[in-house]
Amino acid sequence: MQRRDFFKKLGLVAAASALTPAISFASETKVVSKNTMSYQTAVDAITGGKTVTVSSKIKLKVPEIAENGAVVPVTVNIDSPMTENNYVKAIHILASHNFNARSIDVYLTPANGKAMFSTRIKLGGTQDVTALVELSNGDFISASQNVKVTIGGCG
Amino acid sequence: MDISRRDFMHIAAVFGIGAAATGCVSPKTPAQISINDIYNFKATGNFTLLHMCDIHAHIKPLYWREPSTLISAPNLVGTPGFLCGDAFAKHYGLEPSSLDAYFDTHVDFEELAKKFGKMGGIAHIKTYLERVRTERGNENVLFLDSGDTWQGTGVALKTRGEAIVKAQNYLGVDVMVGHWEFTYGKERVKELIEMLDAKFVTQNVIGNDPFADEYEELIFEPYTIEEKGGAKIGIIGQSFPFTSTANPKEFTEGWSFGLRLDTLQEYVNELRDEHKVDCVVVLSHDGFSVDQEVARQVHGIDFILSGHTHDPSPQPITIDGTVIVIAGSHGKFIGRLDIDAKDGKVIDYEYKLVPIASNIIPADPAGVKLVNELYAPFDKEFGEVLGQTKNILYKRDTFFSTFDQLINDAIMDEMKCDMSFTPGYRWGTTVLAGDNILMDNVYEMCGITYPNVYTFDLKGKQIATLLEDIADNVFNANPLYQQGGDMSRLGGVTYSIAVANKAGERISKLMIGGKLIDLDKTYVVSSWGGNLQNAGSNLQENKIRAVYDVTRDYIKREKIVDVSNEGNVTLVDYDCGCPVKGSRSC
Numbered sequence: 102m103q104r105r106d107f108f109k110k111l112g113l114v115a116a117a118s119a120l121t122p123a124i125s126f127a128s129e130t131k132v133v134s135k136n137t138m139s140y141q142t143a144v145d146a147i148t149g150g151k152t153v154t155v156s157s158k159i160k161l162k163v164p165e166i167a168e169n170g171a172v173v174p175v176t177v178n179i180d181s182p183m184t185e186n187n188y189v190k191a192i193h194i195l196a197s198h199n200f201n202a203r204s205i206d207v208y209l210t211p212a213n214g215k216a217m218f219s220t221r222i223k224l225g226g227t228q229d230v231t232a233l234v235e236l237s238n239g240d241f242i243s244a245s246q247n248v249k250v251t252i253g254g255c256g
Numbered sequence: 257m258d259i260s261r262r263d264f265m266h267i268a269a270v271f272g273i274g275a276a277a278t279g280c281v282s283p284k285t286p287a288q289i290s291i292n293d294i295y296n297f298k299a300t301g302n303f304t305l306l307h308m309c310d311i312h313a314h315i316k317p318l319y320w321r322e323p324s325t326l327i328s329a330p331n332l333v334g335t336p337g338f339l340c341g342d343a344f345a346k347h348y349g350l351e352p353s354s355l356d357a358y359f360d361t362h363v364d365f366e367e368l369a370k371k372f373g374k375m376g377g378i379a380h381i382k383t384y385l386e387r388v389r390t391e392r393g394n395e396n397v398l399f400l401d402s403g404d405t406w407q408g409t410g411v412a413l414k415t416r417g418e419a420i421v422k423a424q425n426y427l428g429v430d431v432m433v434g435h436w437e438f439t440y441g442k443e444r445v446k447e448l449i450e451m452l453d454a455k456f457v458t459q460n461v462i463g464n465d466p467f468a469d470e471y472e473e474l475i476f477e478p479y480t481i482e483e484k485g486g487a488k489i490g491i492i493g494q495s496f497p498f499t500s501t502a503n504p505k506e507f508t509e510g511w512s513f514g515l516r517l518d519t520l521q522e523y524v525n526e527l528r529d530e531h532k533v534d535c536v537v538v539l540s541h542d543g544f545s546v547d548q549e550v551a552r553q554v555h556g557i558d559f560i561l562s563g564h565t566h567d568p569s570p571q572p573i574t575i576d577g578t579v580i581v582i583a584g585s586h587g588k589f590i591g592r593l594d595i596d597a598k599d600g601k602v603i604d605y606e607y608k609l610v611p612i613a614s615n616i617i618p619a620d621p622a623g624v625k626l627v628n629e630l631y632a633p634f635d636k637e638f639g640e641v642l643g644q645t646k647n648i649l650y651k652r653d654t655f656f657s658t659f660d661q662l663i664n665d666a667i668m669d670e671m672k673c674d675m676s677f678t679p680g681y682r683w684g685t686t687v688l689a690g691d692n693i694l695m696d697n698v699y700e701m702c703g704i705t706y707p708n709v710y711t712f713d714l715k716g717k718q719i720a721t722l723l724e725d726i727a728d729n730v731f732n733a734n735p736l737y738q739q740g741g742d743m744s745r746l747g748g749v750t751y752s753i754a755v756a757n758k759a760g761e762r763i764s765k766l767m768i769g770g771k772l773i774d775l776d777k778t779y780v781v782s783s784w785g786g787n788l789q790n791a792g793s794n795l796q797e798n799k800i801r802a803v804y805d806v807t808r809d810y811i812k813r814e815k816i817v818d819v820s821n822e823g824n825v826t827l828v829d830y831d832c833g834c835p836v837k838g839s840r841s842c
């Protein structure tokens with residue numbers, strides 16, 4: 102049953118990439134130096150300065166304590182009907198204190214059917230992971246969670 | 257809001273109505289305490305769950321002193337899981353100098369140890385279990401083990417867990433989960449599960465090696481359904497969520513841990529909706545404070561039988577309808593939980609944390625025989641008298657304990673390092689003042705499968721960052737970010753700490769060798785039981801040696817050890833080690 106779930110998820114991600122070949126590891130605007138981007142610069146570049154509202158419609162799944170900072174699993178799920186009039190246009194995943202805070206941009210259309218994306222990102226240390234989501238009406242919503250990247254120590 | 261019978265029972269427990277359930281024994285001497293004071297219980301309902309956790313392979317009786325310092329973030333101070341000493345006694349209404357006060361707190365420990373003697377041991381545990389099985393009928397009793405069972409003594413280490421599996425089979429464990437179990441390595445874990453009569457269930461360990469058959473699959477059965485007393489009981493396993501970060505990754509390569517509360521919720525729903533169970537139990541190694549958070553986030557669990565943080569909790573706590581119990585450590589206690597459940601719900605329950613007072617509960621002869629057989633091949637080595645201690649040697653406390661200091665002294669003496677790290681585990685042993693220190697005691701303190709002491713270089717800045725990182729694992733205000741251990745113990749170092757400060761800003765006046773730390777300087781550091789060596793450079797390979805050998809040789813050289821309980825840490829924002837709720841003092 103676990104395996105089925107996994108393939109279901111895999112299927113969705115594959116569908117997302119097949120329908121929208123617009124997944125880009127973005128670093129297009131306001132780059133301070135090569136491959137460096139602060140969290141605020143990244144947010145401004147994505148939103149163009151528009152207000153971002155924290156929303157419980159986004160289900161951001163990341164571990165509280167990372168098992169391995171080099172491959173931290175992130176799943177973003179947005180409660181959206183994904184119709185022509187009301188859909189999720191883009192999912193951006195940001196890591197607040199990475200050298201380059203902007204981890205990935207995923208662009209969707211109503212044809213995706215479901216606003217969901219799952220990947221693994223690298224975290225340089227303990228920090229917040231944010232899902233910044235653009236809706237079809239131009240609004241931006243977000244959800245964040247702190248992820249601890251620790252050398253460990255106790256038992 | 258409707259108050260159900262269950263709610264009423266909880267309220268009653270809070271106000272001390274139905275005192276029989278609280279299990280307080282008056283301050284009598286062993287001669288005056290009848291065994292019935294310990295056995296006394298208001299039998300309830302149609303089945304009984306017996307519970308143990310964190311016995312850490314202590315199949316023989318031992319002394320175990322509870323902490324005299326148990327500091328947490330201010331929001332958690334004085335809540336169950338962060339209670340010790342007088343604050344604990346007050347919270348649970350223990351009478352001073354009673355058997356319960358001796359088992360549950362450090363207060364007057366040495367004096368009471370003379371009065372009441374040792375604790376635990378499988379032969380004594382067995383006598384109690386059989387008594388309950390006879391009283392309730394064997395077919396109405398389940399014995400559940402929250403893990404940290406296979407590791408913690410020499411006999412466990414030398415037999416790679418097998419001696420303890422034999423002990424569990426003798427006791428009649430029905431279901432278990434794990435944590436330190438995994439430090440024998442994946443293959444050995446599977447072998448031991450084959451030898452084990454109990455079921456090993458765990459919903460939060462998933463394959464994460466994309467080239468393995470078990471990728472994204474459950475490694476263990478997530479739950480089991482048992483029928484007792486006409487009730488269907490669903491038991492979901494939750495092993496230690498942070499095994500892969502708290503212990504070396506190589507033991508569990510390819511297995512991913514984590515809390516996995518979303519799948520936990522799915523299994524709760526599956527048990528209720530598809531299997532129509534009468535009672536949902538989570539057998540857990542999350543830790544007492546984490547499980548309180550689990551109860552807030554996951555709905556529909558009737559009981560969490562917790563473990564990992566070694567808290568004795570004489571009364572259950574109830575959060576959003578979920579009752580949480582935890583049964584101390586080192587075999588000192590068995591939790592007895594009588595449940596009345598039918599038609600898909602729990603109607604009533606009674607709980608008692610039963611102290612296994614080895615001088616009062618007689619030993620089962622078959623258990624004594626089994627222990628002797630298991631120890632026989634190692635008697636000569638374990639029984640060697642290494643020296644004597646002037647003061648009590650104990651483990652626990654948030655920052656410092658005497659047996660850890662002795663280990664740090666041994667490492668500093670042999671490795672000629674600037675500072676040493678000893679891990680803040682919560683398992684170990686207690687040796688009373690004036691007693692001999694046996695090799696067995698040294699294994700009880702550091703018998704692990706990765707015992708090497710490594711000596712290497714760390715920059716001052718790395719040391720400072722590392723300590724802040726460890727402090728945040730221990731003192732984070734959110735239990736989900738804690739790993740459930742204590743601060744690493746440091747040799748050659750003193751520091752001040754403000755626990756309530758922000759992460760990264762807690763530690764000040766960090767001195768190494770009596771001088772303020774120089775962030776740019778390179779220090780020679782020795783450490784064991786963690787993975788600090790991976791962060792360091794210039795590893796001195798010729799010095800690598802097992803910590804139990806280093807400690808043994810030092811005690812033999814010293815003959816009489818004299819470790820004071822003064823400590824090396826100044827706590828800035830609390831007045832005492834056992835603060836009461838809503839306060840920074842006692």
